Amino acid sequence: MSRATKETSIEVEIDLDGTGDTDIATGLPFFDHMVSQLGKHSGIDIRVAAVGDLDVDAHHTVEDVGIALGDVLAEALGDKAGVKRFASISLPLDEALVDVALDLSGRPFLAYTIEFAPDTAGLGTPPFDPQLAEEFWRAFATAAALTLHIRLVTGKNTHHILEASFKAVARCLRDAVRVEGGGIPSTKGTL
Numbered sequence: 001m002s003r004a005t006k007e008t009s010i011e012v013e014i015d016l017d018g019t020g021d022t023d024i025a026t027g028l029p030f031f032d033h034m035v036s037q038l039g040k041h042s043g044i045d046i047r048v049a050a051v052g053d054l055d056v057d058a059h060h061t062v063e064d065v066g067i068a069l070g071d072v073l074a075e076a077l078g079d080k081a082g083v084k085r086f087a088s089i090s091l092p093l094d095e096a097l098v099d100v101a102l103d104l105s106g107r108p109f110l111a112y113t114i115e116f117a118p119d120t121a122g123l124g125t126p127p128f129d130p131q132l133a134e135e136f137w138r139a140f141a142t143a144a145a146l147t148l149h150i151r152l153v154t155g156k157n158t159h160h161i162l163e164a165s166f167k168a169v170a171r172c173l174r175d176a177v178r179v180e181g182g183g184i185p186s187t188k189g190t191l
Helices: 029-042 059-077 132-144 158-176
Strands: 002-004 008-015 022-025 045-052 086-093 096-103 109-113 147-154
Touching: 002 059, 008 059, 022 029, 029 045, 029 059, 029 132, 029 158, 045 059, 059 132, 086 158, 096 158, 109 132, 132 147, 132 158, 147 158
Parallel strands: 022 045, 109 147
Antiparallel strands: 002 008, 008 045, 086 096, 096 147
């Protein structure tokens, strides 16, 4: 899928039945690393080519990549017949521990309780503001129409906290999209 605005131009491809291969180029090396973790640990092949107004701010690029990835995930899941639907994990990365719960509910919602001080240093060059991770997840959850809870249990290192959160969401996606039945997992008959 393609997404183009006055602020960004994005091409995204995913393969739910992939092996976790990734090719991510957003102009933000740390963000590329995080989206690569999402692919690798979910087993979903992801390709992202994004050009954005990074001279203004990284916000537009990060948010629009989240929208594009969420849109393409929703399209790939279709009516979600047979998927497991729910998944959760507590994922450690050194001193960091992040809890994630996910529901392919069709109802977009994000509960994000990872806070960074406004003066927390950005990661990489150009810098990725760690507060943008919440914007990415909000855009992703909304576009994919899923319920997503991400909660920091403990942690100090910004890199470790963010990486644990991306890996935890990835592992939940891996479980939730797994086909284990034939019908739509809802008493409503739709998700």
